[in-house]
Amino acid sequence: MKKIFSLAIVGLLAFSVVSCDRNNNDVVDQVQGTDTYSTAYDLNNVSFVKNASGIYAISRNFNSALIESDVVLIYRKSSTLSDGTAVWQSIPRTLFLTQGELDYDFDFSRLDILIKAGGTFDPALAPTYINNQTFRIVVVPAKTGKNASANSVDTRDYNAVARFYNIKDANLKSL
Template sequence: MKKILTLFAVVGLFAFSGCSDDDNDVDYDTISEVFELQNVNFGYNATDGYNIYEKLDPVLFEDDVILIYRLAGTIDANTPIWQLIPRTLYPSATRELDYDFDFSREDFTIYARGNYDLSLTPSYLNNQTFRIVIVPGSPTGTAKSANKPDYSDYNAVIKKYNIDDSNVKKLN
């Protein structure tokens, strides 16, 4: 009997030692991907101010989130500079412009707000390019912070979630 219990203990040890909760915190149900809104203009309405509204296709899984990056410029023809939003810009010493967004499983809205009449700076409202990145979320807070990418770094996010950046899907 003692040998059988020892055998079960050894087999159990090997069975559980092969299990690991460390899968680099990648949600394999989520298909991380990137969409682009290229050269879009913010629309204006009296209720919401300046915004860009888009439907998501496909819709998000329950725990997925989106990150939105604004094309802030380029280093050269092949090196864009992507800034994570929300973001505050200062067109002058007294002017403040904020880009922000919200999203649901089916759509998202990008907002532009400021402490001045934004129509005075159309370069911040017209011909804007944004990248929308779908990534798995962690609603329970179980993801290890050491394995999370620097979300402000577009390239780190692309690398972390193994996204093919050459296959960006256009939304407009």
Template sequence: MKKFLPLLLLLVSSVFIFSCKDDDDDNYVQVDVDYPAVYDFRNISFTNNPSLGWVYSQSFTRPMLDQDYVVIFRQSGTDNGNPVWQQIPKTLYLNEGELDYDFDFTKNDFAIYAGGTYNLATTPQYINNQTFRVVLVPAVFGKNANLEDLHKMSYEEIIRKYNIDDSKIGTL
């Protein structure tokens, strides 16, 4: 009986040890999201909104999480048939003056703006038939990154760093 009691005590205590729940898992919520992902927007023409200026906006099919990132690139040309992506915000210095592309986003949508120091309607090639590439990056992939880091990276660097499959360009 003396040998049986320690074994019984060990068995009972091991049941409690292995049945305990790790509270760290309670902080994570499984969310069905559409990213990391890449979306192309072709033949985009800005509309002139009296209060916002030249703008294009789009809603996401599903809301992002509050802490996630959106990075937007404008196709500025091609090189041997390959698109050249220019991250916005970006200022172009033209003969007519300065033209600025900028954007903002919420968890539900994004907007791209074109503004400048001159009447943008005089340069329709910069506000009509534009191509943009929108990259959605979950914050969990950027544990050691911040928005400033993302704004310094090229399209290729972001795709590589966050292991985003850009062979499957999506549409919203």
């Protein structure tokens, strides 16, 4: 009788260990379990303006204030493939040009974003990189990044971010 009881206890423990899984492998549940739904905005054909501090910048206000825990990712359209597909580079980014290094950087608050261009030379000497630029601003919930796992997303890759957060180009808003 003691052998059967011992085997039953071991079996019950093995069953509970195998059936209890704290890892959530469903990416959709990770995103939907937050207070924020991911949102993407486009800034099309915008040019940097030199401000009073001598910094080339683009600033925009959000349509409504972000939740305090939201995170902003920004991508610059660096080129277009022959089939019309945009090529997105995450910023911050340093470009190594013949004139020197050109840096794109940004900061954000709950109310706005500020994208900056600067470097080892005056960006006005490379107008192609500061005029008529297109940026994609992606707002995502920070909660999904809190517990990194095998399902985490490479935020440097816009296409991976769009897949992870189910962002559709048809749903993009202008900022």
